[in-house]
Every structure is written in structure tokens, then in C-alpha cells.
Amino acid sequence: MSDDQTFSAADQAAYKYGFSSAVDAVTMGRGLTEEVVRAISAARHEPQFLLDFRLKAFRQFLKMEEPTWAAVDYPKIDFQAMSYYSAPRTKAEDKNKPTYNTLDEIDPEVLRTFEKLGISLDETKRLNNVAIDAVFDSTSVATTHQSKLFDAGVIFCSFGEAVHQFPALIERWLGSVVPIADNYYAALNSAVFSDGSFVYIPPYTRCPLELSTYFRINNTDAGQFERTLIIADVGAYVSYLEGCTAPKSSKHQLHAAVVELVTLDDAEIKYSTVQNWFAGDKETGEGGVYNFVTKRGACRGKRSKISWTQVETGSAITWKYPSCILLGDDSVGEFWSVALTNGKMQADTGTKMVHIGKNTKSRIVSKGISADQSSNVYRGLVKVFPKAENARNHTQCDSMLVGKQAIARTHPYIDVQNQSAQVEHEASTSTLSEEQLFYLRARGISQEDAIGAIVNGFCKDVLDVLPLEFAAEAQKLLALKLENSVG
Amino acid sequence: MSALAAPAMMSAKALARLRKPRTRGAFAPIDAAKRQLGLLAVSDSAGQARLFWLVDLTTSTIADARFLAFGDLPSHPIMDAFTESVRGRAVADACRLTAEQIEALLRDDPVTPAFGDLGLKPLAFLRDLQDRAEALLPTIVLLPKPVERQVYQRKREADQSDADKAWFKLSLLKKIARVDGVSSRVLGERLHADAKLSIEGLHDDFRIVVKLSGLAPEQVPTALQLIQDALRTEVHPDLVVEELSAEAKP
Numbered sequence: 001m002s003d004d005q006t007f008s009a010a011d012q013a014a015y016k017y018g019f020s021s022a023v024d025a026v027t028m029g030r031g032l033t034e035e036v037v038r039a040i041s042a043a044r045h046e047p048q049f050l051l052d053f054r055l056k057a058f059r060q061f062l063k064m065e066e067p068t069w070a071a072v073d074y075p076k077i078d079f080q081a082m083s084y085y086s087a088p089r090t091k092a093e094d095k096n097k098p099t100y101n102t103l104d105e106i107d108p109e110v111l112r113t114f115e116k117l118g119i120s121l122d123e124t125k126r127l128n129n130v131a132i133d134a135v136f137d138s139t140s141v142a143t144t145h146q147s148k149l150f151d152a153g154v155i156f157c158s159f160g161e162a163v164h165q166f167p168a169l170i171e172r173w174l175g176s177v178v179p180i181a182d183n184y185y186a187a188l189n190s191a192v193f194s195d196g197s198f199v200y201i202p203p204y205t206r207c208p209l210e211l212s213t214y215f216r217i218n219n220t221d222a223g224q225f226e227r228t229l230i231i232a233d234v235g236a237y238v239s240y241l242e243g244c245t246a247p248k249s250s251k252h253q254l255h256a257a258v259v260e261l262v263t264l265d266d267a268e269i270k271y272s273t274v275q276n277w278f279a280g281d282k283e284t285g286e287g288g289v290y291n292f293v294t295k296r297g298a299c300r301g302k303r304s305k306i307s308w309t310q311v312e313t314g315s316a317i318t319w320k321y322p323s324c325i326l327l328g329d330d331s332v333g334e335f336w337s338v339a340l341t342n343g344k345m346q347a348d349t350g351t352k353m354v355h356i357g358k359n360t361k362s363r364i365v366s367k368g369i370s371a372d373q374s375s376n377v378y379r380g381l382v383k384v385f386p387k388a389e390n391a392r393n394h395t396q397c398d399s400m401l402v403g404k405q406a407i408a409r410t411h412p413y414i415d416v417q418n419q420s421a422q423v424e425h426e427a428s429t430s431t432l433s434e435e436q437l438f439y440l441r442a443r444g445i446s447q448e449d450a451i452g453a454i455v456n457g458f459c460k461d462v463l464d465v466l467p468l469e470f471a472a473e474a475q476k477l478l479a480l481k482l483e484n485s486v487g
Numbered sequence: 488m489s490a491l492a493a494p495a496m497m498s499a500k501a502l503a504r505l506r507k508p509r510t511r512g513a514f515a516p517i518d519a520a521k522r523q524l525g526l527l528a529v530s531d532s533a534g535q536a537r538l539f540w541l542v543d544l545t546t547s548t549i550a551d552a553r554f555l556a557f558g559d560l561p562s563h564p565i566m567d568a569f570t571e572s573v574r575g576r577a578v579a580d581a582c583r584l585t586a587e588q589i590e591a592l593l594r595d596d597p598v599t600p601a602f603g604d605l606g607l608k609p610l611a612f613l614r615d616l617q618d619r620a621e622a623l624l625p626t627i628v629l630l631p632k633p634v635e636r637q638v639y640q641r642k643r644e645a646d647q648s649d650a651d652k653a654w655f656k657l658s659l660l661k662k663i664a665r666v667d668g669v670s671s672r673v674l675g676e677r678l679h680a681d682a683k684l685s686i687e688g689l690h691d692d693f694r695i696v697v698k699l700s701g702l703a704p705e706q707v708p709t710a711l712q713l714i715q716d717a718l719r720t721e722v723h724p725d726l727v728v729e730e731l732s733a734e735a736k737p
Contacts, residue, residue: 150513151643153563155555168534169557200557204506234560 057180057190087139153202162198177260196226201236223254232267265301282343288316295322299331307334323352326360341374350380355391371402452479504564512553520630561609586610639692
């Protein structure tokens with residue numbers, strides 16, 4: 001990984017979130033050892049069970065090999081060359097001053113950073129019904145609308161806060177969906193994870209606000225290893241959205257997150273992601289975020305439902321397969337995805353639907369757009385266990401190629417062990433060509449609007465299921481990313 | 488959070504509290520500091536619930552209480568009934584409340600148990616919670632009162648008075664109609680027919696900004712006071728009437 005370089009003004013305009021903020025932060029030295037794992041735990045004043053969890057994961061991580069099966073090509077990551085903990089300094093660290101856990105205690109520069117990103121943490125300035133947990137490098141700096149959510153019994157807080165306030169709840173569910181030995185990056189995350197969001201929705205409660213977590217990497221030397229745990233109790237419903245950005249840097253940053261969802265009887269979680277990490281230099285491929293994420297939901301209850309919706313437009317390498325384990329009878333899993341790659345980006349992404357309960361249903365709609373010299377791979381698994389009577393799956397996998405050097409591949413895996421199952425897979429590949437654009441432009445439509453119309457038409461199925469507030473943003477983002485890739 | 492006591496095994500009272508608890512919520516350190524009370528917040532070891540008590544540290548009395556439950560289904564109505572019972576009690580008294588007393592509050596009739604065959608088993612976590620709360624009390628400190636910032640925040644629904652509820656539920660047009668009706672009548676009755684009023688702003692923090700015309704300048708403060716008094720009597724006791732500032736006038 002090379003040193004930081006200055007990017008041109010044109011580069012800055014292409015990725016408007018690529019600025020970095022001068023924040024007074026506490027950053028641990030580089031390197032990954034057992035002492036570092038212990039130091040992270042100590043810095044966060046964690047209980048013994050969590051330290052044990054981390055150490056077990058770290059020992060497991062040392063035994064594992066970095067996976068090589070994904071269709072992505074990148075130089076071997078030097079895990080000793082990065083820092084695993086960086087947190088903005090807070091007033092709480094000054095022992096002589098009282099702390100009230102209010103916005104006044106946060107570094108104003110951090111607040112300004114989120115304002116610049118369009119995320120206001122000041123509740124009096126709120127414009128819509130969205131509660132936000134803002135994660136800056138390794139820690140959550142603020143969670144908005146907590147009082148209103150608590151009144152509804154909804155717990156929405158940083159993972160660190162949850163560990164201190166609800167330790168038994170964390171101990172019970174942490175690692176229950178993604179065990180520490182699940183994969184290489186899940187083991188790494190389990191050892192060094194810092195903050196993230198925790199959500200619990202009580203029985204028969206519809207969360208009164210949309211919940212959202214915004215992840216910001218600011219320190220270009222530090223990786224981000226957040227953990228998200230969402231539990232929807234009997235008959236509960238929640239819609240959750242995560243967004244993410246990082247500064248532009250010629251260095252690669254590692255983002256290895258773990259997301260665990262649990263739904264009990266009749267509960268539903270709708271999890272949406274708008275991913276916009278810095279994807280590296282378009283021409284040289286220098287810099288950008290390595291996004292190695294493990295996301296999994298367990299539909300434990302009868303008639304429960306988990307729906308993943310994602311719009312991915314950024315990160316140099318994406319390695320992500322949001323999955324559903326359909327344990328409860330009549331449970332439903334959905335995966336709606338748009339993955340856009342351009343420049344030198346590489347994405348190996350898809351989903352897993354594991355049918356275990358009876359009458360379980362799953363639906364996969366994946367739209368891949370690859371432009372320039374990028375590579376976009378859909379990799380999906382549909383597995384029907386022997387006891388999964390009457391399981392149903394429908395997979396629709398569409399790819400769009402923009403330009404002559406882009407690559408799109410599809411690797412569907414289907415493993416059916418029950419004869420009553422009905423599994424369908426359909427796929428298509430199309431191109432966004434100069435002829436199509438010429439046709440639209442000849443009718444007085446601008447280049448930008450023409451690209452937007454074609455891309456939005458292609459992705460309509462997925463954009464339709466995004467929360468309304470973010471669908472418009474996602475549409476603009478997709479058109480913007482493809483602006484210089486066509487013609 | 489398990490199959491322990493499915494809704495069918497609960498009394499109607501417990502079920503009603505499960506679906507609509509009365510005292511659910513949480514207090515933050517800033518809430519305690521503002522009210523100059525101590526915040527006692529503790530979770531049980533079995534992961535069933537967390538209580539939040541605002542305690543008057545001079546008398547050890549619980550001034551206000553809330554809870555968050557996240558355990559088995561019965562933990563929600565149990566904590567709701569328990570939290571309602573402890574308000575106004577001394578911490579020591581609250582920690583002596585027995586599982587039988589709380590369970591009795593959740594029964595539909597004196598002889599039928601609230602949780603069927605499970606008896607008092609779902610209430611077992613209360614003892615642990617009470618012990619932890621009692622042990623924590625001596626460590627609670629009073630935070631200094633924070634510097635107040637004049638930022639209006641609408642009351643949470645549970646704290647709203649009848650007047651608040653009647654006012655907040657009105658649409659903006661209905662609010663304007665009510666204010667206009669009362670103001671015009673007062674102006675006509677108490678001043679003279681030429682006086683005219685237009686509503687320039689109707690804010691969530693009870694401020695009403697008006698523009699008066701047809702009055703001598705020295706009459707304006709009196710007119711504003713008369714309108715405000717009438718609105719406070721007939722519409723909402725917190726309403727404040729202000730004249731449109733000179734800078735804002737076209």
C-alpha cells in the first residue's frame with residue numbers, strides 16, 4: 001500500500017464524499033496481535049464474555065486461510081500494516097467533567113463532517129422520520145431520536161452502548177447467526193470489531209421510525225470492522241438502512257463487517273444498503289475500499305420474513321453475500337440487489353437462500369451493471385434441505401454490460417434435497433450501447449437523462465422496494481456513476 | 488424472547504400490557520441532571536429487562552420510572568406492572584415488592600393465575616433486578632445541572648395533558664381557524680371594529696405571530712395581551728402571542 005497522494009479537482013468532483021476531516025482521535029498502533037485484541041476490548045471497557053469471544057475468534061482467525069475462490073484479484077493484504085482502532089476523542093475521556101451523553105460532548109469537527117455528508121445529527125433539524133446512528137471510524141458518535149424509540153420499546157443504539165446496558169442480550173445473540181468460524185473475514189471481524197448498531201424491536205411493535213446507520217471511514221490508516229445485530233421479536237417490523245462513504249486515498253482501506261439479523265414468529269426485517277465507498281482511481285485502480293462483508297439473517301420464527309435490498313456503487317473490491325436461513329415454517333427470504341461496477345472495480349456478490357422449514361419461500365432479484373474495465377460476478381446459492389417440504393424459490397439474474405471491456409459472470413448454485421421443492425432460475429445479459437443513447441438523444445433527451453432512464457428501467461424492480469427517501473438518491477447515484485462510462 | 492408463555496397462556500390484562508405498555512421508555516443521564524435526580528439504571532443477568540428509575544437522592548424515593556423489556560413475552564407486562572407500582576415508593580420498598588404482588592396485578596380475576604401453569608416462574612428475574620437496583624443505589628451520584636439551552640422540544644405523548652392532546656391533534660388549518668375565531672371575536676368585543684388581525688406564524692412551540700392593523704401603536708400591547716389571555720383560556724394555556732417583528736414586516 002503506497003503513501004497518500006493528492007487527487008485532482010476533477011477526481012474530487014467525481015466522488016464528493018472523498019474529503020477527510022482533521023479530527024482529534026485516539027488511534028492504536030498498526031499490527032494485529034492478541035495484545036491488540038485485548039487492547040481494543042480494554043479501550044471499550046468490555047465485559048469478560050466479550051473479551052473471551054474476541055480471543056476465541058482471533059485464535060480461529062490465525063488458523064484460517066484467506067479465501068481465494070472469489071473472482072476478484074488483489075494483492076495480498078498485509079494485516080500488520082493497518083490500525084484496528086481509531087476513535088474520535090470525546091469529553092467523556094476528561095474525567096473531571098460530567099458527561100450527559102449529548103451532542104455537545106462530540107468533537108464539533110465530527111458533527112461538521114456528518115453535516116457535509118448531508119447527515120444532520122441535530123434532532124431539531126430533522127426533515128424526515130429517520131433515526132440515525134452515526135459511526136465514525138471505530139465508534140458510534142451519536143444516535144438520534146432514541147427517546148422516541150425507547151418510548152416504543154425499540155432499542156436502537158451503538159453496539160458499545162448495548163454491550164454495557166444489555167450485556168445478557170448481546171451475549172445471547174452475538175455470533176448466533178454468523179459464528180466466529182464462519183469465514184476468514186467474519187473471524188477477523190469477531191476478533192477486532194469495534195462499533196456498529198444494535199436494534200431490538202419488542203413484540204407486536206412496528207418501529208415508528210426508519211432506522212439508519214451511516215458508516216464513515218475517516219482515518220485512511222485504519223480499517224473499519226463494525227458489527228450490526230438486529231432482533232425483531234414476535235410480530236415486530238423494522239425497516240433499516242445503512243449508508244457508507246470513505247475519503248479518497250491512494251491507500252486501500254479494509255472494511256470487514258458482520259451483520260446478523262434474527263426474526264421470530266411473524267416478524268419482519270427490511271434491510272437496505274446504499275453502498276458508496278471510494279472505489280479507487282478509475283484509470284489506475286489505485287486506492288479504494290476492500291469491502292469484505294458477511295451479512296446473514298435467520299428467520300427463526302414461523303411466518304417471519306427478511307428482505308435484503310442493496311444498491312452497491314462503490315468499493316474497489318466487493319465480496320458480499322447477504323443470506324437468509326429460512327428455519328421457521330412459512331418463512332420468507334428476499335434479496336433485491338443492484339451492483340454497479342465501473343473503472344477497475346471488482347465485485348463478487350450475490351446471496352444464499354437456505355430452506356430448512358416447511359413451505360418456505362425465497363426470491364432473488366439481482367441486477368448487475370458493469371462498465372469500463374470492471375468485473376461484476378453474481379454468485380448465488382439456493383439450498384433446500386430434506387425436511388423443507390414445498391419450498392419455493394425464484395431467481396432472476398440480469399446483467400448489463402457497458403463498454404467492450406467490462407465483464408459480467410453468473411455462478412448460480414442450486415442444491416435441492418427435497419422433491420417437493422420448486423426452484424426457478426432465469427438470467428439475461430444485455431448491453432447499454434451508444435445506439436440506445438443516440439436513439440434517446442435524438443429525441444431531445446440529454447445524455448445524463450438518457451443514461452438515467454435506461455439504468456433506472458433496468459433496475460426498476462429493485463429501486464421500487466427501496467425506502468422512498470433513498471430510492472431517488474440511489475437513482476441519481478447510479479446515473480452519476482455511469483456518466484463518463486458511455487460513449 | 489422464547490416460546491415461554493405464548494399469548495394464549497396470558498391473562499387478558501397481561502396481554503393488554505404486552506401490546507400497549509403504559510410505562511415503557513428510558514431515561515438518559517441528561518434527563519436526570521435536568522431534574523436534579525439520580526439515575527438508577529440496571530439490567531438483570533438473564534437478559535429480560537432493564538429498569539430506569541429517577542431517584543430523589545435525599546429521600547431515596549422513586550420520582551419517575553420507566554423500563555425496557557427484551558426477554559420472554561411475559562417480561563413485558565411484568566415490567567410494565569412493576570414499573571407502575573414503584574413510582575412514588577422508596578427504593579427499599581420497591582425492592583421489597585414480591586412476585587406474588589406483581590402477578591396479582593396481572594390477573595383477570597383473583598383465582599386465575601396470570602400466566603397459566605407457569606405460575607410465578609416468568610417473574611423470577613424480578614428478584615435479581617431488585618437486588619441489583621438496591622445494591623447500585625449507594626453508588627448513584629447527582630450530576631450537576633446542565634446549562635439549559637433554549638430549544639423547544641415537543642412533549643412525549645405519555646406526558647401530554649388533555650389540552651396538549653386537543654391542540655396537537657388539530658391540523659394547521661384547524662389551528663388557524665380556532666386562533667382566528669377567538670382573536671377576531673376578542674378584537675371586536677374589546678377594541679373596535681376597524682382592528683384587523685392576520686396570523687403570520689403558528690409554531691409548534693406554542694408561539695403565534697400576528698400582524699395587527701387599524702390600531703394605534705399604543706393599543707397594540709393591550710390587544711396582544713387580550714388575545715393571549717383569551718387564547719390561553721379557551722384554546723391552550725401555553726399559547727404566546729407575539730407581534731410580527733419590525734424587521735420581518737415588508
